[in-house]
Amino acid sequence: MVPLPLISQIPKFNQVSRFCMAMKKQEEMVVASSDRYETRIPHVLSVAGSDSGAGAGIQADLKTCAARGVYCSTVITAITAQNTVGVQDVNIVPEGFVSKQLKSVLSDMQVDVVKTGMLPSTGIVQVLHQCLKEFPVRALVVDPVMVSTSGDVLAGPTIISVLQEELLPMADLVTPNLKEASALLGGMPLKTISDMRHAATLIHQMGSKNVLVKGGDLPDSLDAVDIFFDGKDLHELRSSRIKSRNTHGTGCSLASCISAELAKGSSMFSAVKASKQFIERALRYSKDINIGHGPQGPFDHLCRLKSREQSSYSQGCFNPTDLFLYAVTDSGMNERWDRSITDAVKAAVEGGATIVQIREKDAKTRDFLEVAKSCIKICHAHGVPLLINDRIDIALACDADGVHVGQSDIPAHEVRRLLGPNKVIGVSCKTMEQAEQAWIDGADYIGCGGVYPTNTKANNLTVGIDGLKRVCLASKLPVVAIGGINHTNAAAVMGIGIPNLRGVAVVSALFDRQCVLEAASKLHATLVEATTSNV
Ligand SMILES: Nc1ncnc2c1ncn2[C@@H]1O[C@H](COP(=O)(O)OP(=O)(O)O)[C@@H](O)[C@H]1O
Ligand SMILES: Cc1ncc(COP(=O)(O)O)c(N)n1
Ligand SMILES: [Mg+2]
Structure with a gap:
């Protein structure tokens, strides 16, 4: 078998990329004018970290998109050694190589929506920002992953300012959990639903078109309550809180499900509501499964098929x-x-x-x-x-x-x-x-x-x-x-x-x-x- 050359070895990569873009234009025209349109599969690109335990990160995104009938390509930003006990180690992918992965996918494949998870260095956020300007997509969903459910740091506080300056102004939706919303707001304490509502309006001012503050970790709450703000109206989204240890990866899965629904053509609010239902259903189905010995188990995204x-x-x-x-x-x-x-x-x-x-x-x-x-x-x-x-x-x-x-x-x-x-x-x-x-x-x-x-x-x-x-x-x-x-x-x-x-x-x-x-x-x-x- 002839080995494929690395992209860096291909002369004039820009020419290749321009050629691909021209092909893409042509393809769109064919697609719009014939029944091939129906065979095009909606496409989400997940830019996130790998979780060796496969409950969160890239693996959760792949499974969620598969469960929703959407194609998912992947750009890996970090490799984590992780299980149900916690995160044992993190290996950050150099930003130059993240940039290469982004260009490979974005220059060739018809990506509808980009979803981001763990972005562990300011350099990675910057190359992503650059690539999205060069290859615009229909929607950008930012899950500002900072700390895992187990309490381990996945992206340090230094990324906050670059997230705010470069990524949030481009985002269609940002989905912080309580700790991340608090970090974005300089450590503001968030303890009640009314605090979450206030946080959603403040984070909206950072430039994302919509904000979803997730309340999975809200203390003393019988329901799982999230707050959605579209710049005009605040909505309180409630579902029953499933009593289970298997909630590792809910945040990643929620954001990728929203991205998958957007890729299929849903409006933002419908996508958010359908995705919250998806998480609730998957958690309910998986509440008694037993994987690993630690306190945070994964859930089963493909429960519907099973x-x-x-x-x-x-x-x-x-x-x-x-x-x-x-x-x-x-x-x-x-x-x-x-x-x-x-x-x-x-x-x-x-x-x-x-x-x-x-x-x-x-x-x-x-x-x-x-x-x-x-x-x-x-x-x-x-x-x-x-x-x-x-x-x-x-x-x-x-x-x-x-x-x-x-x-x-x-x-x-x-x-x-x-x-x-x-x-x-x-x-x-x-x-x-x-x-x-x-x-x-x-x-x-x-x-x-x-x-x-x-x-x-x-x-x-x-x-x-x-x-x-x-x-x-x-x-x-x-x-x-x-x-x-x-x-x-x-x-x-x-x-x-x-x-x-x-x-x-x-x-x-x-x-x-x-x-x-x-x-x-x-x-x-x-x-x-x-x-x-x-x-
Ligand atoms: N025990 C639970 N039962 C039902 N829904 C939950 C539960 N825990 C989290 N969720 C939902 O999962 C989604 C992710 O929330 P959260 O766990 O706060 O995010 P993250 O995983 O980023 O910390 C939210 O929609 C939240 O309401
Ligand atoms: C690679 C990676 N990305 C994201 C999360 C957050 O998921 P959770 O908050 O459920 O631990 C994680 N633990 N690992
Ligand atoms: Mg969680």
């Missing part, structure tokens, strides 16, 4: 949170946009769909089965269940996660008999009586609609928001709303505030769009916004 394997569908317990963003395919729409069902499904799950139903009314049985098999692979790789509309034979043949039936299809109790206790069964219901019957028949959830008029189903009676409310209140099963729902009315639907309404099912809002991935991430962000409380 929980699916052990799942639900093999254990016979359906998870209603899967109904959050329910994608229903339509072959007519895919034909119109000249894409395959599998491409459409891939884009929908990459954009954030949490469950998929294949609905093929006209397909030949054998083609339908092949499509279903490929779609199951795609969905399961993302931890998303796949259901088949109506065709129990297809669901059995491809071992789908379940079936969705309408009122004129095979009755749900027969479906249960055929599929057994472990598969998911959904039933379309317009009335309270139908919802009651679905429960008696052993269904797992009901779909209620059409909430709004729609072209997808001919002669479909619209139940409206009031009909949806009535059915939700009466139903003993979780409900997903369907019919004419899109990103402009999804908030109003979820806003009815009845706890067993668990999400929205959509057809046109995802598949009658040029870019399914973008439509799915927008709708996902809208739903997160509509369902997360803020004060």
Whole structure:
């Protein structure tokens, strides 16, 4: 094998870099004008330290981005010898080599968002600042890592002034924890939520467009409270505080999840809220795992994929949170946009769909089965269940996660008999009586609609928001709303505030769009916004 030359050995590196930038421009043009756009994967560059224990730093960023379906490249600023006891040693990468890594990635790959973690020397901050001026990206998220949860210093106080002067004015978001916020503010004590609010406004004056002061370490707080400030409004973001030793790396993971969501196209506030939910879910799932002997354990970022394997569908317990963003395919729409069902499904799950139903009314049985098999692979790789509309034979043949039936299809109790206790069964219901019957028949959830008029189903009676409310209140099963729902009315639907309404099912809002991935991430962000409380 011919060894690759080091970049320093390539003559006229600038020419190479200009060539790459020109290629990038051309690529963008092709991408915008064809369906290749959908296959572009959102990209976060993490500039951070390596944690040998893999709970925090670069390793946490890679796992978080993987869990969120986003590509993550890495520029390593330091190598730490670290475990659940603490940090045993730190080896700082020379700034010249950090600069080379940055140029390698930024000159070649289409980075959407840069996320920074441990920046252990002023020289590293300076080269980063320089590179970001040379290769601007869509967003910069700065996690000003200074001290590890174990209390070990990862970046000394000398970096504070260069962070303030060079990096924060370029940042879209800065995410200090309590100790870091205090250090940025010259040692100001931060003990209460009101102190955190005040700190957020002061740090905002250092130039970052948004500030998130994280309260993981707030003493005596029953909830995990973070304060978000966008320069205008202060928001208090609360989640339950998970009692666990496994919280090492929460800060890194939160910032990389926010970056991943921004890379997918979310607005800043939606990205922050979705990421806080992600941390809470991962901590809850990992609260009892046991890695290492020290006081600070790592958590499991890929829990969603794991929980699916052990799942639900093999254990016979359906998870209603899967109904959050329910994608229903339509072959007519895919034909119109000249894409395959599998491409459409891939884009929908990459954009954030949490469950998929294949609905093929006209397909030949054998083609339908092949499509279903490929779609199951795609969905399961993302931890998303796949259901088949109506065709129990297809669901059995491809071992789908379940079936969705309408009122004129095979009755749900027969479906249960055929599929057994472990598969998911959904039933379309317009009335309270139908919802009651679905429960008696052993269904797992009901779909209620059409909430709004729609072209997808001919002669479909619209139940409206009031009909949806009535059915939700009466139903003993979780409900997903369907019919004419899109990103402009999804908030109003979820806003009815009845706890067993668990999400929205959509057809046109995802598949009658040029870019399914973008439509799915927008709708996902809208739903997160509509369902997360803020004060
Ligand atoms: N025990 C916990 N339960 C739930 N959320 C937590 C817990 N600890 C931290 N968090 C959340 O994790 C994120 C990172 O916070 P924090 O631990 O303060 O940052 P860092 O890891 O940088 O010290 C925040 O959103 C915080 O609210
Ligand atoms: C390389 C590296 N980067 C960041 C952190 C902070 O993470 P935490 O605050 O959870 O210890 C860390 N411990 N190590
Ligand atoms: Mg922490």
